[in-house]
Amino acid sequence: MQTTGNTILITGGGSGIGAALAHAWHAAGNQVIIAGRRQAVLDAIVADHPGMAALTIDMEDPTSLTAFTDGLLADFPALNIVVHNAGIMVAENRIDLAIAEATIATNLLGPIRLTHALLPHLMAQPAASLVTVSSGLAFVPLAATPTYSATKAAIHGWSLAMRAQLAGSSIEVIEIVPPGVQTDLMPGHADNEQMMPLADFIDEVMALLAQQPALPEIHVDRVKFLSEATRRGDFDTVFAALNDAH
Incomplete structure (x- = not known):
């Protein structure tokens, strides 16, 4: 993907990986629109980055997507x-149905619905990118977060299929595969020394995104312990190590 001169929408842009990507792309000379639930948080980010824009979106609410789009x-x-x-x-x-349903609605149905709404517009652009953010847990699940892990595995599979469907069109599909990163995604992650520092993650991701020809999947070195476990033939060992540690 080209690294500058784009107009980029980032959902979940108010914190963590989304906000850090927004900062990096804004600094590289792109028009960045961050979207999330908390308008005050988004507005604070925009105030520190003149030219950035913010819109409110609820990824769980399908009825709001038409007006948002x-x-x-x-x-x-x-x-x-x-x-x-x-x-x-x-x-x-075990199974917490409320958590499971909210996780599926936000992590899986939200991207599918928003892509459905925006795909005709993206198809009309001379060059466009659909970027998904999955997880190393798409490849080796964390037992403590079964539905999260399942939605990220689904996003990985969906990205593969959409890439095949859109082959030959103006749209490239790129999947970013994070390891555990020092953000507030879960309590304790931001201060956990076993997690990858956010700045280091973003630096490596931006360098990989700039490669030509474009990489279809962005795997930083830190995530390969998980994402390449099946390829190496040590899935069971990695699954045990991951889950014993938690």
């Missing part, structure tokens, strides 16, 4: 990159 395209007709970053990660004690 109409307003987005009216204000930013040059939109050519959509980054599906919004997500929630909550520990579950």
Whole structure:
């Protein structure tokens, strides 16, 4: 993907990986629109980054997407990159139906619905990118977060299939695969020394995104312990190590 001159929508752009990507792309000379539930948080980020824009979106609410999409395209007709970053990660004690349903709605149905709404516009652009954010847990699940892990595995599979369907079109599909990163995605992650520092993660991701030809999947070195476990033939060992540690 080209690294500058884009108009980029980032869901979940108010914190963590989404906010850090927004900062990096804004600094690289892109029009960045961050979207999330908390307008005050978004406005604070925009105030520190003149030229950035913010819109409120609830990824769990399908009825709000039509109005969101109409307003987005009216204000930013040059939109050519959509980054599906919004997500929630909550520990579950066996099956917690409320957590499971909210996680599926936000992490999986939200990106699918928003892509459906924006795909005709993206198809009309001379060059466009659909960027998904999955997880190393898409490849080796964490037992404490079964539904989160399942939604990220689904996003990985969906990205593969959409890439095949859109082959030959103007849209490239790129999947970013994070390891555990020092953010507030779950309590304790931001201060956990076993997690990858956010700045280091973003630096490595931006360097990989700039490679030509474009990489279909962005795997930083830190995530390969998980994402390449099946390829190496040590899935059971990695699954045990991951879950024993938690």
